Protein backbone atom coordinates (compact mmCIF):
# COMPACT_ATOMS: atom_id res chain seq x y z
CA UNK A 1 0.00 0.00 0.00
CA UNK A 2 1.54 3.28 -1.11
CA UNK A 3 -0.66 5.60 0.94
CA UNK A 4 -3.96 6.28 2.67
CA UNK A 5 -6.07 9.41 2.35
CA UNK A 6 -9.21 10.94 3.71
CA UNK A 7 -9.95 12.16 0.21
CA UNK A 8 -8.18 11.41 -3.05
CA UNK A 9 -8.86 13.41 -6.22
CA UNK A 10 -8.32 11.58 -9.51
CA UNK A 11 -7.60 13.92 -12.42
CA UNK A 12 -5.96 17.28 -11.80
CA UNK A 13 -7.37 19.34 -14.65
CA UNK A 14 -9.70 22.27 -14.14
CA UNK A 15 -12.19 20.60 -11.79
CA UNK A 16 -9.82 18.28 -9.94
CA UNK A 17 -7.12 20.86 -9.21
CA UNK A 18 -9.77 23.23 -7.85
CA UNK A 19 -11.31 20.49 -5.69
CA UNK A 20 -7.87 19.60 -4.35
CA UNK A 21 -7.19 23.24 -3.49
CA UNK A 22 -10.46 23.61 -1.57
CA UNK A 23 -9.88 20.33 0.26
CA UNK A 24 -6.30 21.26 1.09
CA UNK A 25 -7.63 24.05 3.31
CA UNK A 26 -9.53 21.66 5.58
CA UNK A 27 -6.69 19.95 7.42
CA UNK A 28 -7.78 16.56 6.05
CA UNK A 29 -5.25 14.19 4.53
CA UNK A 30 -5.83 14.84 0.84
CA UNK A 31 -4.09 13.88 -2.37
CA UNK A 32 -4.45 14.22 -6.11
CA UNK A 33 -3.28 11.96 -8.95
CA UNK A 34 -2.87 12.73 -12.63
CA UNK A 35 -1.68 10.51 -15.46
CA UNK A 36 0.26 13.45 -16.97
CA UNK A 37 2.02 16.58 -15.67
CA UNK A 38 -0.80 19.10 -15.23
CA UNK A 39 -1.31 21.61 -16.68
CA UNK A 40 -0.82 19.71 -19.94
CA UNK A 41 -2.14 19.67 -23.50
CA UNK A 42 -3.77 16.22 -23.62
CA UNK A 43 -7.22 16.90 -22.15
CA UNK A 44 -9.74 19.75 -22.14
CA UNK A 45 -7.98 22.59 -20.32
CA UNK A 46 -5.27 23.89 -22.63
CA UNK A 47 -5.06 26.62 -25.26
CA UNK A 48 -4.20 29.80 -23.31
CA UNK A 49 -7.68 31.24 -22.79
CA UNK A 50 -11.24 30.44 -21.75
CA UNK A 51 -14.26 32.75 -21.85
CA UNK A 52 -15.92 33.68 -18.57
CA UNK A 53 -19.23 35.56 -18.64
CA UNK A 54 -22.26 36.05 -16.43
CA UNK A 55 -25.26 36.72 -18.71
CA UNK A 56 -25.56 33.02 -19.38
CA UNK A 57 -27.52 32.55 -22.58
CA UNK A 58 -27.66 28.80 -22.06
CA UNK A 59 -29.85 28.95 -18.94
CA UNK A 60 -30.35 31.57 -16.19
CA UNK A 61 -30.02 28.83 -13.56
CA UNK A 62 -26.25 28.91 -14.12
CA UNK A 63 -25.97 32.53 -12.99
CA UNK A 64 -25.74 31.91 -9.21
CA UNK A 65 -22.93 29.43 -9.96
CA UNK A 66 -21.06 31.87 -12.15
CA UNK A 67 -21.42 34.70 -9.64
CA UNK A 68 -19.91 32.48 -6.97
CA UNK A 69 -17.24 31.35 -9.45
CA UNK A 70 -16.08 34.96 -9.91
CA UNK A 71 -15.62 35.32 -6.14
CA UNK A 72 -13.67 32.08 -5.93
CA UNK A 73 -11.45 32.96 -8.91
CA UNK A 74 -10.58 36.16 -7.08
CA UNK A 75 -9.75 34.12 -4.01
CA UNK A 76 -7.25 31.88 -5.80
CA UNK A 77 -5.75 34.88 -7.62
CA UNK A 78 -5.09 36.45 -4.25
CA UNK A 79 -3.82 33.25 -2.61
CA UNK A 80 -1.51 32.36 -5.50
CA UNK A 81 -0.36 35.85 -6.46
CA UNK A 82 -0.99 34.98 -10.13
CA UNK A 83 -2.98 36.92 -12.72
CA UNK A 84 -5.72 34.47 -13.76
CA UNK A 85 -8.47 36.69 -15.15
CA UNK A 86 -8.52 39.59 -17.60
CA UNK A 87 -11.71 41.59 -18.03
CA UNK A 88 -12.42 42.38 -21.70
CA UNK A 89 -16.21 42.54 -21.84
CA UNK A 90 -18.13 39.91 -23.76
CA UNK A 91 -20.23 40.39 -26.89
CA UNK A 92 -22.96 37.97 -27.95
CA UNK A 93 -23.75 38.38 -31.65
CA UNK A 94 -26.73 37.07 -33.58
CA UNK A 95 -30.04 38.03 -35.05
CA UNK A 96 -32.54 39.51 -32.55
CA UNK A 97 -34.16 36.08 -32.02
CA UNK A 98 -30.93 34.09 -31.70
CA UNK A 99 -30.52 32.00 -28.56
CA UNK A 100 -27.34 33.83 -27.56
CA UNK A 101 -29.14 37.21 -27.73
CA UNK A 102 -32.46 36.26 -26.15
CA UNK A 103 -30.81 34.00 -23.58
CA UNK A 104 -28.14 36.50 -22.53
CA UNK A 105 -30.76 39.23 -22.11
CA UNK A 106 -32.98 36.93 -20.06
CA UNK A 107 -30.18 35.97 -17.67
CA UNK A 108 -28.99 39.58 -17.41
CA UNK A 109 -32.46 40.88 -16.61
CA UNK A 110 -33.31 38.10 -14.15
CA UNK A 111 -30.05 38.51 -12.24
CA UNK A 112 -29.27 42.24 -12.52
CA UNK A 113 -26.19 41.77 -14.68
CA UNK A 114 -25.03 45.00 -16.35
CA UNK A 115 -25.30 44.78 -20.15
CA UNK A 116 -25.96 46.89 -23.22
CA UNK A 117 -28.04 45.93 -26.26
CA UNK A 118 -26.07 47.02 -29.34
CA UNK A 119 -27.72 47.79 -32.64
CA UNK A 120 -26.09 46.73 -35.88
CA UNK A 121 -24.64 50.20 -36.37
CA UNK A 122 -23.34 50.36 -32.80
CA UNK A 123 -21.47 47.08 -33.30
CA UNK A 124 -19.87 48.45 -36.48
CA UNK A 125 -18.90 51.71 -34.82
CA UNK A 126 -17.56 50.31 -31.56
CA UNK A 127 -15.87 47.21 -32.96
CA UNK A 128 -14.86 47.90 -36.56
CA UNK A 129 -13.03 44.58 -36.80
CA UNK A 130 -16.40 42.76 -36.92
CA UNK A 131 -18.32 42.52 -40.18
CA UNK A 132 -21.91 41.86 -39.02
CA UNK A 133 -24.65 41.23 -41.57
CA UNK A 134 -27.48 43.77 -41.46
CA UNK A 135 -29.64 41.55 -39.24
CA UNK A 136 -27.00 41.14 -36.52
CA UNK A 137 -27.35 42.77 -33.09
CA UNK A 138 -25.32 42.38 -29.91
CA UNK A 139 -25.56 41.94 -26.17
CA UNK A 140 -22.45 43.40 -24.55
CA UNK A 141 -21.68 42.30 -21.04
CA UNK A 142 -19.18 44.38 -19.07
CA UNK A 143 -17.85 41.80 -16.63
CA UNK A 144 -16.99 39.05 -19.09
CA UNK A 145 -13.39 38.27 -19.90
CA UNK A 146 -10.64 35.71 -20.17
CA UNK A 147 -9.37 33.09 -17.77
CA UNK A 148 -5.88 31.73 -18.36
CA UNK A 149 -6.51 27.99 -17.95
CA UNK A 150 -2.97 26.67 -17.59
CA UNK A 151 -2.16 29.35 -14.99
CA UNK A 152 -5.39 28.61 -13.11
CA UNK A 153 -4.49 24.92 -12.78
CA UNK A 154 -0.91 25.78 -11.85
CA UNK A 155 -2.18 28.19 -9.18
CA UNK A 156 -4.51 25.60 -7.66
CA UNK A 157 -1.83 22.91 -7.55
CA UNK A 158 0.84 25.19 -6.12
CA UNK A 159 -1.37 26.45 -3.32
CA UNK A 160 -2.70 22.93 -2.62
CA UNK A 161 0.89 21.67 -2.37
CA UNK A 162 1.79 24.53 -0.03
CA UNK A 163 -1.19 23.44 2.09
CA UNK A 164 0.37 19.95 2.27
CA UNK A 165 -1.80 18.15 -0.28
CA UNK A 166 0.05 15.19 -1.75
CA UNK A 167 0.27 15.61 -5.54
CA UNK A 168 1.14 12.57 -7.64
CA UNK A 169 1.91 13.29 -11.28
CA UNK A 170 2.63 10.97 -14.20
CA UNK A 171 0.73 8.22 -12.38
CA UNK A 172 -2.22 6.60 -14.08
CA UNK A 173 -5.19 5.28 -12.15
CA UNK A 174 -6.20 1.90 -13.53
CA UNK A 175 -9.18 0.92 -11.38
CA UNK A 176 -11.32 1.70 -8.36
CA UNK A 177 -12.60 -0.98 -6.03
CA UNK A 178 -15.15 -0.08 -3.40
CA UNK A 179 -15.12 -1.80 -0.01
CA UNK A 180 -17.58 -1.07 2.80
CA UNK A 181 -16.25 2.33 3.69
CA UNK A 182 -13.07 2.79 1.68
CA UNK A 183 -12.13 2.91 -1.97
CA UNK A 184 -9.05 1.07 -3.18
CA UNK A 185 -7.36 2.98 -5.96
CA UNK A 186 -5.00 0.99 -8.16
CA UNK A 187 -2.49 2.87 -10.29
CA UNK A 188 0.33 1.82 -12.58
CA UNK A 189 2.56 2.22 -9.53
CA UNK A 190 0.62 0.56 -6.72
CA UNK A 191 -2.42 0.84 -4.46
CA UNK A 192 -3.94 3.57 -2.27
CA UNK A 193 -6.87 3.59 0.12
CA UNK A 194 -9.16 6.59 0.50
CA UNK A 195 -12.35 7.18 2.45
CA UNK A 196 -13.65 9.29 -0.41
CA UNK A 197 -12.59 9.59 -4.04
CA UNK A 198 -13.45 12.39 -6.44
CA UNK A 199 -13.29 11.26 -10.08
CA UNK A 200 -12.60 14.31 -12.26
CA UNK A 201 -10.97 12.61 -15.21
CA UNK A 202 -12.54 14.68 -17.98
CA UNK A 203 -12.69 12.85 -21.31
CA UNK A 204 -11.44 9.66 -19.63
CA UNK A 205 -14.30 9.44 -17.12
CA UNK A 206 -16.16 6.56 -18.76
CA UNK A 207 -13.19 4.31 -17.97
CA UNK A 208 -14.13 4.56 -14.29
CA UNK A 209 -17.85 5.00 -14.45
CA UNK A 210 -18.94 2.73 -17.31
CA UNK A 211 -22.58 3.58 -16.54
CA UNK A 212 -21.77 7.02 -17.94
CA UNK A 213 -21.90 5.72 -21.49
CA UNK A 214 -24.32 8.55 -22.13
CA UNK A 215 -21.30 10.89 -22.40
CA UNK A 216 -19.67 11.62 -25.75
CA UNK A 217 -16.20 12.98 -26.39
CA UNK A 218 -16.03 15.54 -29.20
CA UNK A 219 -12.94 16.78 -31.06
CA UNK A 220 -12.49 20.56 -30.99
CA UNK A 221 -9.93 22.62 -32.89
CA UNK A 222 -8.59 26.00 -31.77
CA UNK A 223 -7.01 28.31 -34.39
CA UNK A 224 -4.76 31.35 -34.00
CA UNK A 225 -4.50 33.87 -36.85
CA UNK A 226 -1.91 36.62 -36.96
CA UNK A 227 -3.04 40.10 -37.85
CA UNK A 228 -1.30 43.44 -37.56
CA UNK A 229 -4.54 45.21 -36.69
CA UNK A 230 -3.94 46.90 -33.34
CA UNK A 231 -7.65 47.13 -32.59
CA UNK A 232 -7.69 43.41 -31.94
CA UNK A 233 -5.63 43.69 -28.79
CA UNK A 234 -7.11 42.82 -25.46
CA UNK A 235 -8.03 46.39 -24.49
CA UNK A 236 -10.04 46.95 -27.68
CA UNK A 237 -11.83 43.74 -28.55
CA UNK A 238 -14.14 41.80 -26.22
CA UNK A 239 -14.43 38.04 -26.14
CA UNK A 240 -17.40 37.11 -28.31
CA UNK A 241 -19.79 34.32 -29.30
CA UNK A 242 -21.38 34.63 -32.73
CA UNK A 243 -24.51 32.61 -33.51
CA UNK A 244 -24.44 32.67 -37.30
CA UNK A 245 -27.28 30.15 -37.81
CA UNK A 246 -29.78 28.76 -35.29
CA UNK A 247 -27.76 26.90 -32.65
CA UNK A 248 -24.51 27.21 -34.64
CA UNK A 249 -21.75 29.30 -33.13
CA UNK A 250 -18.15 30.28 -33.35
CA UNK A 251 -16.37 32.27 -30.68
CA UNK A 252 -13.11 34.00 -30.11
CA UNK A 253 -10.65 36.09 -28.20
CA UNK A 254 -8.63 39.23 -28.80
CA UNK A 255 -4.96 38.96 -29.63
CA UNK A 256 -2.94 37.97 -26.56
CA UNK A 257 0.29 37.85 -28.53
CA UNK A 258 -0.12 34.85 -30.85
CA UNK A 259 -2.93 36.37 -32.90
CA UNK A 260 -6.70 36.25 -32.57
CA UNK A 261 -8.00 32.87 -31.41
CA UNK A 262 -11.14 31.50 -33.09
CA UNK A 263 -13.03 28.21 -32.74
CA UNK A 264 -16.32 26.57 -33.58
CA UNK A 265 -18.53 25.50 -30.70
CA UNK A 266 -19.69 21.86 -31.07
CA UNK A 267 -18.67 21.22 -34.65
CA UNK A 268 -16.28 18.34 -34.11
CA UNK A 269 -16.41 14.63 -34.72
CA UNK A 270 -17.22 12.19 -31.93
CA UNK A 271 -14.02 10.54 -30.75
CA UNK A 272 -12.26 9.20 -27.66
CA UNK A 273 -9.05 10.22 -25.89
CA UNK A 274 -7.37 7.13 -27.37
CA UNK A 275 -8.41 7.74 -30.99
CA UNK A 276 -8.42 11.56 -31.04
CA UNK A 277 -6.93 13.00 -34.24
CA UNK A 278 -4.57 15.72 -32.98
CA UNK A 279 -3.58 16.90 -36.45
CA UNK A 280 -5.16 20.11 -37.79
CA UNK A 281 -5.57 19.60 -41.53
CA UNK A 282 -5.00 22.21 -44.28
CA UNK A 283 -8.72 21.88 -45.17
CA UNK A 284 -9.74 22.73 -41.61
CA UNK A 285 -7.42 25.74 -41.59
CA UNK A 286 -8.79 26.93 -44.92
CA UNK A 287 -12.35 26.54 -43.74
CA UNK A 288 -11.74 28.55 -40.55
CA UNK A 289 -9.86 31.18 -42.54
CA UNK A 290 -13.00 31.61 -44.63
CA UNK A 291 -15.07 32.12 -41.46
CA UNK A 292 -12.65 34.86 -40.40
CA UNK A 293 -12.78 36.56 -43.79
CA UNK A 294 -16.61 36.31 -43.88
CA UNK A 295 -17.13 37.78 -40.41
CA UNK A 296 -14.18 40.16 -39.90
CA UNK A 297 -12.77 43.16 -41.74
CA UNK A 298 -9.29 41.69 -41.58
CA UNK A 299 -6.44 40.15 -43.47
CA UNK A 300 -5.07 37.28 -41.47
CA UNK A 301 -2.41 34.59 -41.72
CA UNK A 302 -2.75 31.25 -39.97
CA UNK A 303 -0.32 30.99 -37.06
CA UNK A 304 -1.08 27.62 -35.44
CA UNK A 305 -3.82 25.34 -34.19
CA UNK A 306 -4.35 22.80 -31.45
CA UNK A 307 -6.87 20.06 -30.71
CA UNK A 308 -8.84 19.69 -27.51
CA UNK A 309 -11.80 17.57 -26.30
CA UNK A 310 -15.31 18.39 -25.13
CA UNK A 311 -16.98 15.74 -22.94
CA UNK A 312 -20.69 16.22 -23.53
CA UNK A 313 -23.74 15.17 -21.56
CA UNK A 314 -26.96 14.80 -23.60
CA UNK A 315 -28.41 18.04 -22.16
CA UNK A 316 -25.03 19.83 -21.94
CA UNK A 317 -25.50 20.34 -18.22
CA UNK A 318 -22.71 19.13 -15.94
CA UNK A 319 -22.63 16.10 -13.70
CA UNK A 320 -21.65 16.93 -10.12
CA UNK A 321 -22.91 14.18 -7.85
CA UNK A 322 -22.28 11.06 -5.82
CA UNK A 323 -21.91 7.83 -7.74
CA UNK A 324 -25.39 6.28 -7.83
CA UNK A 325 -24.22 3.06 -6.15
CA UNK A 326 -21.19 4.22 -4.15
CA UNK A 327 -21.58 7.21 -1.86
CA UNK A 328 -17.83 7.38 -1.28
CA UNK A 329 -17.19 8.14 -4.97
CA UNK A 330 -18.02 11.61 -6.26
CA UNK A 331 -18.32 12.15 -10.00
CA UNK A 332 -17.48 15.34 -11.84
CA UNK A 333 -18.12 15.81 -15.54
CA UNK A 334 -18.19 19.58 -15.75
CA UNK A 335 -17.49 20.13 -19.44
CA UNK A 336 -19.93 20.04 -22.39
CA UNK A 337 -17.71 22.77 -23.78
CA UNK A 338 -18.49 25.40 -21.16
CA UNK A 339 -17.16 24.18 -17.83
CA UNK A 340 -13.91 26.04 -17.32
CA UNK A 341 -15.38 29.29 -16.03
CA UNK A 342 -17.17 27.33 -13.30
CA UNK A 343 -14.13 25.31 -12.20
CA UNK A 344 -13.53 27.48 -9.14
CA UNK A 345 -17.04 26.78 -7.81
CA UNK A 346 -17.20 23.22 -9.16
CA UNK A 347 -14.14 22.34 -7.08
CA UNK A 348 -15.76 23.89 -4.03
CA UNK A 349 -18.99 21.90 -4.56
CA UNK A 350 -17.04 18.69 -5.09
CA UNK A 351 -15.12 19.30 -1.89
CA UNK A 352 -18.39 19.83 -0.01
CA UNK A 353 -19.81 16.56 -1.34
CA UNK A 354 -16.62 14.74 -0.34
CA UNK A 355 -16.82 16.24 3.15
CA UNK A 356 -20.50 15.22 3.44
CA UNK A 357 -21.47 18.89 3.73
CA UNK A 358 -24.55 20.39 2.14
CA UNK A 359 -23.44 21.98 -1.16
CA UNK A 360 -23.62 25.76 -0.84
CA UNK A 361 -25.65 26.00 -4.07
CA UNK A 362 -28.53 23.86 -5.27
CA UNK A 363 -26.92 21.27 -7.55
CA UNK A 364 -30.12 19.45 -8.49
CA UNK A 365 -29.70 20.46 -12.15
CA UNK A 366 -26.37 18.58 -12.16
CA UNK A 367 -27.58 15.38 -10.45
CA UNK A 368 -27.03 12.19 -12.37
CA UNK A 369 -30.53 10.84 -11.74
CA UNK A 370 -31.90 13.26 -14.35
CA UNK A 371 -30.81 10.67 -16.92
CA UNK A 372 -32.57 7.78 -15.17
CA UNK A 373 -35.02 6.08 -17.49
Ligand SMILES: Cc1cc2nc3c(=O)[nH]c(=O)nc-3n(C[C@H](O)[C@H](O)[C@H](O)COP(=O)(O)OP(=O)(O)OC[C@H]3O[C@@H](n4cnc5c(N)ncnc54)[C@H](O)[C@@H]3O)c2cc1C
Nearest residue numbers: 011013014015035043044051173202204308335339340341
Ligand atom coordinates in the same frame (compact mmCIF):
# COMPACT_ATOMS: atom_id res chain seq x y z
C1 LIG B 1 -11.45 23.82 -27.20
C2 LIG B 1 -12.17 24.08 -25.93
C3 LIG B 1 -12.62 25.36 -25.63
C4 LIG B 1 -13.32 25.61 -24.45
N1 LIG B 1 -13.70 26.88 -24.19
C5 LIG B 1 -14.30 27.17 -23.00
C6 LIG B 1 -14.57 28.50 -22.62
O1 LIG B 1 -14.25 29.43 -23.36
N2 LIG B 1 -15.15 28.73 -21.43
C7 LIG B 1 -15.48 27.71 -20.57
O2 LIG B 1 -16.03 27.99 -19.50
N3 LIG B 1 -15.21 26.43 -20.89
C8 LIG B 1 -14.62 26.13 -22.06
N4 LIG B 1 -14.30 24.85 -22.39
C9 LIG B 1 -14.64 23.77 -21.47
C10 LIG B 1 -13.60 23.62 -20.37
O3 LIG B 1 -12.32 23.86 -20.85
C11 LIG B 1 -13.75 22.24 -19.77
O4 LIG B 1 -15.07 22.17 -19.25
C12 LIG B 1 -12.77 21.98 -18.64
O5 LIG B 1 -11.48 22.29 -19.03
C13 LIG B 1 -12.90 20.51 -18.24
O6 LIG B 1 -12.07 20.28 -17.13
P1 LIG B 1 -11.95 18.82 -16.51
O7 LIG B 1 -11.25 18.99 -15.22
O8 LIG B 1 -13.27 18.15 -16.52
O9 LIG B 1 -11.06 17.99 -17.56
P2 LIG B 1 -9.48 18.09 -17.81
O10 LIG B 1 -8.99 19.45 -17.53
O11 LIG B 1 -9.20 17.47 -19.12
O12 LIG B 1 -8.88 17.18 -16.66
C14 LIG B 1 -9.01 15.78 -16.60
C15 LIG B 1 -7.71 15.26 -15.99
O13 LIG B 1 -7.87 13.90 -15.63
C16 LIG B 1 -6.64 13.25 -15.87
N5 LIG B 1 -6.88 11.82 -15.99
C17 LIG B 1 -7.69 11.20 -16.87
N6 LIG B 1 -7.65 9.86 -16.71
C18 LIG B 1 -6.78 9.63 -15.70
C19 LIG B 1 -6.30 8.45 -15.08
N7 LIG B 1 -6.68 7.23 -15.46
N8 LIG B 1 -5.41 8.57 -14.06
C20 LIG B 1 -4.99 9.81 -13.65
N9 LIG B 1 -5.41 10.96 -14.24
C21 LIG B 1 -6.28 10.86 -15.23
C22 LIG B 1 -6.18 13.88 -17.18
O14 LIG B 1 -4.81 13.67 -17.41
C23 LIG B 1 -6.56 15.33 -16.97
O15 LIG B 1 -5.49 16.07 -16.41
C24 LIG B 1 -13.60 24.56 -23.56
C25 LIG B 1 -13.14 23.27 -23.85
C26 LIG B 1 -12.42 23.03 -25.00
C27 LIG B 1 -11.93 21.64 -25.27
